[in-house]
Amino acid sequence: MENQKTPKTVLIAEGLLKSYALKGNAQQVLQGIDLRVIEGEFVGIMGPSGSGKTTLLNTLATIDRPTEGNIFINEQEISKMKDTQLSNIRRKHLGFVFQDYNLLDTLTVKENILLPVSLTKTSKDQAEKEFNAISGMLGIKQLANKYPAEISGGEKQRTSAARALIHSPSIVFADEPTGALDSKAASNLLGNLNEINQARQVTIVMVTHDPLASSYCKRVIFLKDGKIFSELYRGEKTRESFFKDILDMQAVLGGGNQK
Amino acid sequence: MTTQKLVIRSIRKNIKMYYLYFFAMIFSISLYFIFSTLQNDQTIVTMVEASMNFSTAFQVAGILLIFITIVFTMYATSIFIRRRSQEIGLYQLIGLSKAWITRVLILEQTILGLGALLIGILVGALLSRLFLLLFMNLIGIEAVVGLTFSSQAVIQTIAVFTCLIAVTSLQIIWTVYRSTLLQLFQANNQNDYFVKRPSIVSSILGLAGLSLIGFGYYVSTLIVDHADLLMFLMLLVLASTILGTYLVFRTTISWILYVYRKKQNGNLGLYNSLSVAPLMHRMKGHANSLTLITVLSAMTITMISLSYSLYYSTEKDVRLAMPFDFAVENMQAEAAIISSKLEEEQIEFDHYELDAIRFDGAWVEQDPNVDNRHRTFMLFSAEQMVQAGLDVESPQDGEAIYHNTRAIIEGMENSYPKYVEYPSNDEVNRLTVSNFKLENVMNYRFYGEQLLVSEETFKRMKDSIQENEYKEFLAFEVFHLLDTEKSDTASDIFLTNVDSDLYITDFYSAYEGSRQNYGLLIFIAGLLGFVFILSTGSILYFKQMTEAEQEKTHYRTLRQLGFQVNEMMKGIVRKQLFVYLIPLGIGLIHAAFALNVGSVLIAASMLTPIIISMAAYIVIYLMFTVVTIRYYKSIVTNAL
Numbered sequence: 001m002e003n004q005k006t007p008k009t010v011l012i013a014e015g016l017l018k019s020y021a022l023k024g025n026a027q028q029v030l031q032g033i034d035l036r037v038i039e040g041e042f043v044g045i046m047g048p049s050g051s052g053k054t055t056l057l058n059t060l061a062t063i064d065r066p067t068e069g070n071i072f073i074n075e076q077e078i079s080k081m082k083d084t085q086l087s088n089i090r091r092k093h094l095g096f097v098f099q100d101y102n103l104l105d106t107l108t109v110k111e112n113i114l115l116p117v118s119l120t121k122t123s124k125d126q127a128e129k130e131f132n133a134i135s136g137m138l139g140i141k142q143l144a145n146k147y148p149a150e151i152s153g154g155e156k157q158r159t160s161a162a163r164a165l166i167h168s169p170s171i172v173f174a175d176e177p178t179g180a181l182d183s184k185a186a187s188n189l190l191g192n193l194n195e196i197n198q199a200r201q202v203t204i205v206m207v208t209h210d211p212l213a214s215s216y217c218k219r220v221i222f223l224k225d226g227k228i229f230s231e232l233y234r235g236e237k238t239r240e241s242f243f244k245d246i247l248d249m250q251a252v253l254g255g256g257n258q259k
Numbered sequence: 260m261t262t263q264k265l266v267i268r269s270i271r272k273n274i275k276m277y278y279l280y281f282f283a284m285i286f287s288i289s290l291y292f293i294f295s296t297l298q299n300d301q302t303i304v305t306m307v308e309a310s311m312n313f314s315t316a317f318q319v320a321g322i323l324l325i326f327i328t329i330v331f332t333m334y335a336t337s338i339f340i341r342r343r344s345q346e347i348g349l350y351q352l353i354g355l356s357k358a359w360i361t362r363v364l365i366l367e368q369t370i371l372g373l374g375a376l377l378i379g380i381l382v383g384a385l386l387s388r389l390f391l392l393l394f395m396n397l398i399g400i401e402a403v404v405g406l407t408f409s410s411q412a413v414i415q416t417i418a419v420f421t422c423l424i425a426v427t428s429l430q431i432i433w434t435v436y437r438s439t440l441l442q443l444f445q446a447n448n449q450n451d452y453f454v455k456r457p458s459i460v461s462s463i464l465g466l467a468g469l470s471l472i473g474f475g476y477y478v479s480t481l482i483v484d485h486a487d488l489l490m491f492l493m494l495l496v497l498a499s500t501i502l503g504t505y506l507v508f509r510t511t512i513s514w515i516l517y518v519y520r521k522k523q524n525g526n527l528g529l530y531n532s533l534s535v536a537p538l539m540h541r542m543k544g545h546a547n548s549l550t551l552i553t554v555l556s557a558m559t560i561t562m563i564s565l566s567y568s569l570y571y572s573t574e575k576d577v578r579l580a581m582p583f584d585f586a587v588e589n590m591q592a593e594a595a596i597i598s599s600k601l602e603e604e605q606i607e608f609d610h611y612e613l614d615a616i617r618f619d620g621a622w623v624e625q626d627p628n629v630d631n632r633h634r635t636f637m638l639f640s641a642e643q644m645v646q647a648g649l650d651v652e653s654p655q656d657g658e659a660i661y662h663n664t665r666a667i668i669e670g671m672e673n674s675y676p677k678y679v680e681y682p683s684n685d686e687v688n689r690l691t692v693s694n695f696k697l698e699n700v701m702n703y704r705f706y707g708e709q710l711l712v713s714e715e716t717f718k719r720m721k722d723s724i725q726e727n728e729y730k731e732f733l734a735f736e737v738f739h740l741l742d743t744e745k746s747d748t749a750s751d752i753f754l755t756n757v758d759s760d761l762y763i764t765d766f767y768s769a770y771e772g773s774r775q776n777y778g779l780l781i782f783i784a785g786l787l788g789f790v791f792i793l794s795t796g797s798i799l800y801f802k803q804m805t806e807a808e809q810e811k812t813h814y815r816t817l818r819q820l821g822f823q824v825n826e827m828m829k830g831i832v833r834k835q836l837f838v839y840l841i842p843l844g845i846g847l848i849h850a851a852f853a854l855n856v857g858s859v860l861i862a863a864s865m866l867t868p869i870i871i872s873m874a875a876y877i878v879i880y881l882m883f884t885v886v887t888i889r890y891y892k893s894i895v896t897n898a899l
Contacts, residue, residue, distance in 0.1 A: 063819055063899065083823075090821030102816040106536040110525030116820055118528035127526050144525060163820075 009075075010170050010203050011037040011060065016069035018055055018226075029055045030066070031226035037171070040201040042194065044214035046246070047223035048253065053207045054175060056223065060205065061094060061173040062086045074170055091116065095164030095172040099179040101156040103148040109159050110135075110144040116167045127166075134162045137199075138192050154185030158192065165196065174206040178213045190216045211250060215243035222253055229253060270367055273343070280335050281375055283797050287328040288379025289386065290790055291419055294324055295412040296387040297394065306775075313779055320783040324790060325419055329426055331794040334548075336368070336427045338801045340434050342808070347435065348443030361435045365428045372427075376420050383416075384408055397570070398778030399771065457514045465514040468506025472845075475500035479852045483859050484670065500849060504553050509546035512841065513539045529822060533830025537810065538837055548802060549842050552795045556846030556876070559791040561853040564865070564872040566784040570777040572863035577770045579863065580664045581702040582649055584608075584746075584766045585738040585753045588705055593756050594736035600752045607741040608749075611647040614717075615639050615733040617707050618724050620681035623689070625674065636679065637707035637733070639700050640717035647737055651700060651711060654693060659710040661695040664703070667859045671695060679710065682725040690720070701735065704762060792876060796883035799839065803887045807894045814898040824895050831891045839884040847873060 018030035029052045037043055047053050058064035060071060062078055071079045078089060095116075096102075103112050110131060117127050135141040138158040143151055148159070157177060164172045174193075178186035194216050197204055206217065214220045216239065222229045232249060234242045270277070297303055298317055306313055340347075350360050457465075479496045482489065516539040520527065527536065542549075569576075587594055594610075601608055616638040621631035641653035654660045659679070666672050672695060679690045692710065700709050712720065724730045740749055750767040757763050817827055850873070858865055 087818075087821045087823045090819070092821070094821065096819055098816075098819075102812070102819070104532065104536070104813050104816065106540050106813070107527065107532055108525065111527040111532065111536070114526050115529065115532060115817075118526070118530075118532070119822070119826060124524075124526055128524075131525065 008039040009036055010039050010073065011035070011205070012070075012072040013060060014070045016056070016059060016071070017067045018052070018059060018064070019067050029226055030059065033069075033223075033226075033228055035060075035221070035228070037203060037205060039170075039203055040197070041219060042197045042204045042217045043206065044217035044220040045205065045207045045223060046209065046211075046214055046220055046250070047229070049209075051223040052226040053209075053223055057173055057175055057205065057207045061096065062090055091119070092167070093170045095167070095169035097157070097160050097164050097172065097174040097177045099176040101148070101153075101160045101180075103156055103159060103163075105148050108145050108147055109140060109151065109155075112148070112159055113162045113166055116163060120167065122167075130166055130168075131162075134165050137196060138162050152185070153181055154188060157181060157185070157189050161189065161193065161196075165200075165202065168200075169202070171203045171205060174204060174208075176208055176210075177206065178208065178210055183212070186210070186213065211243060211246045214246055215239050220246060220249075222249055224253055265363060269346075269363070270370065277339070277371065280339060280801075281371060283335060283793070284332065284372065284375035285379045285382065286793060287331065287790065288376055288416060288420060289383035290786065291324055291328060292380050292383030292412055292416045293387045293390050294321065294786060295415040296383065296409045297391060299409045299411040299415075300391060302391075302395075302400075316779055316783055320787060323787055325422070327787075327790050327794055328419070329423060331798070332423055332427060333430055334798055335801060336430055337434070338805060340364070340431065342805060344438070344443040348440055351440055351443070357435050361432050364431045364435065368427055368431065369424055372420065372424050376417070380413060380416060383412075394778070394782050397782050398775040400775070457510065457517050461510040461514050464506055464509070465511035468503045468509075468511045471499045471503030471506065473503075475503060476852045479856055482856050483667065484673075486668070486670065501550065501554055504845060504849075505546060505550040507845070508549045508553075508841075509543055513542040516542075529817070529826060530830040530833060533817075533827060534834035534837060537806075538834055541806065545802065545838075548798055549838075552799060553842040553846045553849070555791050555795045556842060556880070557849035557853065559788045559795075560846060560850035560873060560876050561857065562784045563781075563788045563876065564850065564854055564869045565857045565860075566777065566780040567872050568861055568865040568868040570774075570781040571868040572861055572865070573774050573777050574770060575863040576664075576861060577766060577773055579698040581766045581769055582699055583647075583702055583737040584740050584749075586702040586705070587736050587757060587763065588733055590736065590757065591734070597738070597753055597756050600756065601738075601749060604745065604748055604752070606745045606749050609648065609739040609741065611643075611737050611739075613639065613643050613647055613701075613735040613737060615701070615735060616717075616721060616724065617729075617731040617733055618681055619729045620679045620690075623678040623680050631680065635707045635729075636681075637701065637705065637709050638717060638720060639709065639711050640714045641711050642714040644700055644711065648739060649700060653713045654711060654716075656713055657716055658691045658693045659712045659716070661692045662698060662700045662709040662711055663695065664697055664699055666695045666697055683723045684725055688723075702766070704764065705735075788876075792879050796880060799842075800883050800887050800890075803835065803838065804890055807891050811894055811898055814895045818895070818899040824892070827895050828888075828892055831895065832888055835884055835888050835891070839880070839887075843877065843880055847877075 013033055013035040016030050016033040016035075017028070019026045019028045021027075033056060045053050045056060055064065059066050062071075062073075062081075066079055069079065070077055073089060073093060076089070078086065081089070090096075104115070107115070113131060113135065114127055117130070122130075131144075132141065135144065138161060140155055140158050140162060143155060143159070148156055151159070157180075161172075161174075161177070164174075177193075178189060181189065190213055193204060193206075196202055206213070208214050215234075218234050220232045220234075222231070230249060230253075232242070232245055237245070274281075298321065303313075308314070347360055347364075350363075351357065475496045475498075478492055478499070482492045482496070485492060516535050520531070520535055520539065523531065585597065587597075598608075598610060618636055618638070619633065620636050621633045624631055638659075641651055644651050645653075652660075658676075661671065661677070663669070663671065675692065675694050677692045679692055681688055681690065690710070690712075700711050721732070738753075740746060746767045750765050753765045754768065814827065818824075854865065854869060
């Protein structure tokens with residue numbers, strides 16, 4: 001439930017175009033996308049392969065640049081920023097969860113999680129406190145001194161999520177976070193994300209092709225051929241009925257890129 | 260697609276990866292070519308025939324050069340095969356036979372090798388004249404250098420090259436046939452050496468490594484005093500320092516890093532994540548090569564410093580051994596002829612006569628169980644020496660100073676005052692030797708240990724040494740040239756007028772002789788050192804290149820998390836400094852102790868030449884660090 005005061009908008013995208021030049025033929029991947037995400041939202045982005053999901057996420061997450069259009073993160077226009085400024089935005093305001101975890105295998109779980117707070121002015125005690133809070137919430141506290149090679153995929157992904165949350169970012173971007181997990185580990189992780197989203201009012205934008213994963217979201221955006229095809233709000237529905245809605249929408253959308 | 264096409268394509272695709280390998284090959288081939296050109300040069304051939312030293316030196320250097328080139332090429336080849344293992348695996352996966360793959364790889368290698376051979380010989384031919392001039396300059400010969408393209412050198416180089424190709428081909432065959440598909444696909448992310456948590460054993464081994472090095476250093480200081488055990492002690496020092504170095508790399512360093520890391524309690528930070536963490540994990544896997552690099556560095560630095568010191572201090576050393584330009588003993592007639600001939604040639608000189616006594620005596624041993632050492636001594640008067648232009652202090656009345664440039668090698672540098680006993684008419688038949696000096700007061704080759712006393716003591720001893728024992732009064736005629744430009748002519752006059760059976764030599768001939776010897780030594784040491792440093796540098800560079808590729812995903816993740824290239828480079832530079840400076844530092848300390856032992860060979864101070872050699876080595880070595888860091892920078896920049 002949103003409260004009485006008007007929630008803050010953390011992410012705005014206006015008229016996003018993205019094209020890749022392939023041997024002279026420009027291929028349009030994003031064909032004009034408008035999007036607004038408010039603080040505390042848990043947004044899912046779905047769509048068939050080739051619909052531009054990951055490109056959209058990368059563009060929003062400042063890893064890639066749009067060919068045209070504007071992106072505002074916390075009311076700052078980022079599409080014209082220099083690389084160093086973008087890095088700063090990423091480090092201070094964004095968090096990332098990747099499909100293949102992207103943990104540094106030379107670092108322990110705790111070291112991996114605390115990596116984003118290095119180079120910031122966070123004190124050691126503060127960092128320790130944050131680590132305890134987040135790893136407790138994700139249930140990985142006892143793994144602190146293990147190396148990524150010594151833990152399971154689900155644990156790795158929870159570590160990755162903890163790393164994305166440790167510096168209290170405005171938005172967490174998740175790219176197919178459950179893609180490499182079995183269903184039990186996946187629902188564990190999603191449950192955790194959901195709790196954190198509610199408890200800490202963290203904004204999460206997640207790309208997924210898994211209807212079960214997106215049923216945890218408050219809103220799901222469907223992409224098709226680089227455009228927004230439709231949107232679904234969960235509202236007061238149970239997760240199960242939202243899940244059915246999503247499946248229905250997917251059926252309308254079609255699984256592949258049929259022309 | 261035919262095999263040839265595939266080979267050419269794959270070379271073209273891999274050329275970037277290969278370019279350093281290619282340059283390294285060109286480099287070693289051209290150096291070998293230069294070396295064999297010099298070996299076959301007419302001027303040098305004549306010199307070599309004249310001297311055993313020269314020919315052995317050339318032979319040993321040639322063998323070492325071939326050896327290093329082969330080891331280095333094998334090392335580089337193994338790294339490159341490993342880097343291409345996925346490609347090799349893919350070929351096998353699509354059903355190509357191992358025989359086919361080996362053939363393609365060998366063909367590639369041979370084509371690259373032939374290219375390197377051609378360019379290497381061309382570069383070598385261009386540079387060999389320069390090297391010959393350098394060589395002639397070093398040994399102080401002014402000869403007309405008419406260098407022709409030596410076909411003998413070409414044949415030798417081709418022979419060595421063929422060996423090289425044969426060895427690497429065998430290596431390729433062995434690698435391809437031995438490895439399974441699974442190994443090939445996993446070769447790039449092999450973490451078989453990954454150290455996670457060092458155990459108690461490793462802390463013990465870590466300490467053992469440090470103590471072994473310390474022990475080796477300690478034993479090295481004993482070598483000089485125990486020359487009889489030279490071989491044994493040297494082997495002991497080598498074994499314990501090399502083993503110690505290996506342990507230090509294998510365990511000590513990662514153990515120290517682990518302890519440091521544990522203290523951080525998880526809050527490692529970016530810089531340490533990019534330096535301490537990967538170093539700790541990889542040190543064990545790098546132990547072999549880092550030990551090799553350290554030992555090679557130590558060897559190179561010692562070799563270069565020592566030979567450069569010998570060369571650098573030749574004049575001083577010869578002067579210390581031969582304080583007078585010419586000297587003859589009891590040869591007034593010859594001295595007169597020499598004087599007049601020198602005057603004829605209008606060469607200005609000073610001429611002095613010096614008295615001396617030669618007598619039989621003995622060094623008194625402190626230990627009564629050991630027999631006194633019987634020697635023949637020569638006694639000189641300090642006052643006369645000062646008159647003859649020598650800068651010596653007069654000893655106290657009744658005491659003597661022992662002058663010998665080889666005192667340390669002969670083990671005569673300790674426990675002064677010593678005593679010399681001689682058969683005497685008086686009751687005092689002992690002469691107190693209060694100290695020693697590392698310089699002669701009379702040219703060497705005159706028989707007898709040199710003792711310097713005051714004029715008064717000299718006179719008293721003249722009478723007191725018993726008549727019935729061996730005692731001889733000597734008259735030395737010594738010459739100092741005031742005009743060194745004609746030293747050649749003067750040297751000829753001197754040598755033709757003294758009986759050649761007496762093996763008397765003059766300062767200038769001795770100086771020329773040792774300058775040639777040490778010139779050859781520094782030249783060969785320099786050449787080998789150059790090859791050593793380039794191979795060690797390249798090996799480290801190759802290793803770091805591979806590591807950078809392996810860690811590319813880490814860099815991408817960090818970039819995605821919002822760390823900037825500059826910030827990440829700070830951590831990476833730190834890691835590179837560790838990787839490069841630790842072997843360099845240990846190598847320098849090893850070399851310092853080795854040089855400490857070697858310093859007995861030279862009477863003059865070695866400090867300047869050692870500092871110059873070490874500085875040169877450090878500068879060249881650090882160039883590789885810079886190149887590596889630049890490579891990392893490009894990887895990090897392009898990671899996203």
